Amino acid sequence: MDNVTTAGHAEHEHELGFWQKYFFSQDHKVIGIQYTITALVFLLFGFLLMMIMRWQLAYPGQPIPVIGGLMGDANAPGGIMLPEFYNQLGAMHGTIMVFLGVVPLAVGGFGNFVVPLQIGAPDMAFPKLNMASYWVFLVGGLVMFASFFAPGGAANSGWTSYVPLSVIATQGQTWWLIGMTFLITSSLLGAINFIVTMVQLRAPGLTWMRLPFFVWTQLVTAFLLLLAFPPLEAAAFLQLMDRVAGTSFFLPSGLVVSGQALEVSGGGSALLWQHLFWFLAHPEVYVLILPAMGITAEIIACNTRKPLWGYRPMVYSVVFLGFMSFIVWAHHMFLTGMGTMISAFFQTTTMIISIPSVIILSALFISLYGASMRFTTPMLFALAFLPMFGIGGLTGLPLGLAAADIHLHDTLYVIGHFHYVVAPGTIFALFAGIYHWFPKATGRKMNEVLGKIHFWGSLVCMNGVFMPMMIQGLAGMNRRMYDGGIGYEHVQDVLHWNTMMSFSAWGLGLFQVFFIINFFMSIRRGEKTNDNPWEATTLEWETPSPPPHGNFLSPPEVHRGPYEYSVPGAATDFTPQGQRS
Amino acid sequence: MEIPYTVNTRADTGLNNVKLGIWLFLASEVMLFGGLFSSYVLLRVGAEPGTWPLGAEILSIPLATFNTIVLIASSVTMVMAWASLKLGNLGKYKLYMGSTVALALVFLVVKAFEYADKFSHHLYPSESTFLGIYFLITGLHGLHIVGGVIVNSYFLFPGVKMWHTAPERFTNRIEAAGLYWHFVDLVWIFLFPVLYLL
Numbered sequence: 154m155d156n157v158t159t160a161g162h163a164e165h166e167h168e169l170g171f172w173q174k175y176f177f178s179q180d181h182k183v184i185g186i187q188y189t190i191t192a193l194v195f196l197l198f199g200f201l202l203m204m205i206m207r208w209q210l211a212y213p214g215q216p217i218p219v220i221g222g223l224m225g226d227a228n229a230p231g232g233i234m235l236p237e238f239y240n241q242l243g244a245m246h247g248t249i250m251v252f253l254g255v256v257p258l259a260v261g262g263f264g265n266f267v268v269p270l271q272i273g274a275p276d277m278a279f280p281k282l283n284m285a286s287y288w289v290f291l292v293g294g295l296v297m298f299a300s301f302f303a304p305g306g307a308a309n310s311g312w313t314s315y316v317p318l319s320v321i322a323t324q325g326q327t328w329w330l331i332g333m334t335f336l337i338t339s340s341l342l343g344a345i346n347f348i349v350t351m352v353q354l355r356a357p358g359l360t361w362m363r364l365p366f367f368v369w370t371q372l373v374t375a376f377l378l379l380l381a382f383p384p385l386e387a388a389a390f391l392q393l394m395d396r397v398a399g400t401s402f403f404l405p406s407g408l409v410v411s412g413q414a415l416e417v418s419g420g421g422s423a424l425l426w427q428h429l430f431w432f433l434a435h436p437e438v439y440v441l442i443l444p445a446m447g448i449t450a451e452i453i454a455c456n457t458r459k460p461l462w463g464y465r466p467m468v469y470s471v472v473f474l475g476f477m478s479f480i481v482w483a484h485h486m487f488l489t490g491m492g493t494m495i496s497a498f499f500q501t502t503t504m505i506i507s508i509p510s511v512i513i514l515s516a517l518f519i520s521l522y523g524a525s526m527r528f529t530t531p532m533l534f535a536l537a538f539l540p541m542f543g544i545g546g547l548t549g550l551p552l553g554l555a556a557a558d559i560h561l562h563d564t565l566y567v568i569g570h571f572h573y574v575v576a577p578g579t580i581f582a583l584f585a586g587i588y589h590w591f592p593k594a595t596g597r598k599m600n601e602v603l604g605k606i607h608f609w610g611s612l613v614c615m616n617g618v619f620m621p622m623m624i625q626g627l628a629g630m631n632r633r634m635y636d637g638g639i640g641y642e643h644v645q646d647v648l649h650w651n652t653m654m655s656f657s658a659w660g661l662g663l664f665q666v667f668f669i670i671n672f673f674m675s676i677r678r679g680e681k682t683n684d685n686p687w688e689a690t691t692l693e694w695e696t697p698s699p700p701p702h703g704n705f706l707s708p709p710e711v712h713r714g715p716y717e718y719s720v721p722g723a724a725t726d727f728t729p730q731g732q733r734s
Numbered sequence: 735m736e737i738p739y740t741v742n743t744r745a746d747t748g749l750n751n752v753k754l755g756i757w758l759f760l761a762s763e764v765m766l767f768g769g770l771f772s773s774y775v776l777l778r779v780g781a782e783p784g785t786w787p788l789g790a791e792i793l794s795i796p797l798a799t800f801n802t803i804v805l806i807a808s809s810v811t812m813v814m815a816w817a818s819l820k821l822g823n824l825g826k827y828k829l830y831m832g833s834t835v836a837l838a839l840v841f842l843v844v845k846a847f848e849y850a851d852k853f854s855h856h857l858y859p860s861e862s863t864f865l866g867i868y869f870l871i872t873g874l875h876g877l878h879i880v881g882g883v884i885v886n887s888y889f890l891f892p893g894v895k896m897w898h899t900a901p902e903r904f905t906n907r908i909e910a911a912g913l914y915w916h917f918v919d920l921v922w923i924f925l926f927p928v929l930y931l932l
Contacts (some may be wrong), residue, residue, distance in 0.1 A: 209875070278751045280737070285901060353747060354737070379758060379762050382765075383763070384768070387766055387773065392868060394859060398858070400863065400870075402866060402867070420777070420781050422776060645920030653826055703736075725738060
């Protein structure tokens with residue numbers, strides 16, 4: 154038995170060819186970096202779509218400067234954006250940012266690279282499966298990207314693909330469904346791999362309550378992906394049947410399109426799609442935010458040189474969040490007429506789920522109390538995460554109340570709310586993670602000056618984009634308006650914000666250039682560091698940077714909890730988890 | 735360092751990696767078919783009174799009953815294949831695994847005749863929501879059978895060489911494949927009464 158695994162392993166340690174080492178690698182570190190880079194490219198692409206949309210919102214009906222001619226006459230004749238093209242950009246911005254950008258970066262990238270190192274494992278439990286999930290993800294991403302070139306363009310029914318609109322939409326929607334099926338399959342394979350790795354491959358002595366908080370968040374995230382994604386896959390199959398095989402699962406009887414009665418058997422339910430979609434998409438919100446909380450917790454503990462305040466309540470909260478996230482989905486549907494009893498139930502669960510989030514956020518805030526902090530670039534991003542996620546979370550409360558939601562539903566207030574959670578929230582935490590673990594992946598630090606310019610610029614611009622959305626939304630301005638709302642009389646007073654928001658968005662793009670330059674320059678020219686540049690306690694810092702194949706030079710053993718900083722009487726202000734007492 | 739617990743069980747969890755992995759996979763499959771069965775319930779409850787047909791009026795109960803028996807028999811042979819490996823009898827394993835694959839193929843052939851019969855009477859998925867969900871759920875189940883046939887055939891022919899180098903690991907693989915196969919059976923056990931009888 155052991156002979157076989159040894160033989161298989163020895164084979165692995167041969168000098169691998171270029172393709173096997175960097176492309177078809179089964180090493181979790183390489184796959185993590187592949188995920189990270191692919192996801193960053195998709196994030197940039199999704200952001201570019203938004204920067205084009207922001208032109209149309211600020212200057213509706215005016216030709217897009219410089220790149221207006223590149224978009225083709227079908228999309229933007231004379232550089233002036235058509236409403237159909239705006240809808241494509243909107244739907245694909247949401248899809249790309251959520252399913253191809255943030256989740257692959259947070260779970261595929263950081264989960265893959267950091268989790269096995271933090272738990273003292275040689276690799277993921279199933280390395281081949283790990284490679285497969287990356288390549289399936291990439292195929293899904295490319296299908297989504299290619300759908301822009303389908304007849305009629307990409308999907309244009311919003312990232313939620315609400316029926317019946319999406320069933321009668323152009324061909325791009327079919328591509329969207331097929332791409333989605335690939336992405337779901339990829340995250341299922343990944344989720345299984347993550348859970349098995351975390352349950353089975355923890356190093357000796359690494360008990361559950363000694364796990365770094367980041368690993369806990371990844372574990373709960375993996376369960377959410379495992380159990381919430383399949384119903385969306387079922388929903389995607391149902392919608393695919395509606396579009397391809399002519400069924401009417403989502404088409405009610407007597408549907409009239411463009412003045413013509415639709416020739417289908419009818420009898421379907423439009424609400425069914427919303428239930429299936431949000432059964433995934435609400436847990437998905439926690440898939441977006443939990444890894445970000447985990448990254449923030451790691452960086453705050455390290456840079457305050459103090460243990461996290463309330464580690465255990467945080468762990469219980471994150472597990473409770475995971476459970477609750479499965480029974481709050483219909484708070485997205487208060488206005489569908491599903492009945493007040495159901496609304497009351499989902500309103501109650503929604504209020505309950507805010508409690509664990511507040512516990513985690515409060516614990517992180519209290520952890521800062523009395524610390525002599527190191528204001529490094531990763532720490533700045535992690536610190537900014539706290540109030541930004543706080544704004545995002547608290548603005549969500551009125552949306553969770555069925556009565557207040559009547560006014561706020563489908564306004565820009567909703568957009569402002571969830572962008573505060575995901576953009577200056579999650580994405581800031583992801584940037585923090587990149588700056589924090591970059592030395593582990595490359596052996597070099599990223600440049601601090603460029604990093605700080607990137608941070609302050611992004612912080613100002615992010616708020617410049619999203620805070621006015623709250624104002625516009627409260628004034629009653631609807632989302633998904635391709636003309637930026639000029640046709641709506643009651644929002645004329647808040648329209649002037651559009652220009653400022655657009656310039657903030659473009660400014661945000663400009664400040665990302667500093668990150669891109671910093672990222673590539675530091676790979677070759679960054680300041681060389683030792684194995685533990687931040688003097689952190691968790692296991693990933695007890696191995697060389699970059700870690701060798703198999704991760705650790707000798708099998709690690711764990712003797713203490715994850716955050717033993719500034720222990721009285723200890724030789725240094727950090728005591729690594731692997732250090733014997 | 736090597737990846738531990740590929741064969742042996744970890745003391746505090748009592749599992750090896752493959753077994754935990756396959757159970758998690760099955761959990762996600764439960765959610766997939768659960769989503770479809772829930773959709774079935776919601777669509778049927780929401781249908782105009784009197785428009786939802788009885789399965790027995792359209793579908794063939796004798797063929798489905800026959801298929802049920804075939805699938806249950808294949809589950810039995812699957813267990814016997816695994817048990818034969820546990821007893822170290824490779825010849826019997828091949829016999830039982832071969833029977834499992836053969837029975838699965840019988841199921842697919844019968845299913846193909848059922849589909850062909852429907853199509854010849856112009857009963858397509860677009861005809862009614864009942865037929866739509868019938869074709870979707872049985873079609874997806876059929877794809878799962880095809881997947882099982884591919885995996886089991888692999889373990890019957892090229893994959894069997896692992897028996898000579900790592901018998902215990904190979905036995906674990908057959909156990910995992912068996913868990914999947916029983917799950918696919920179980921889906922049919924739910925699907926048969928829901929679509930054909932109710």
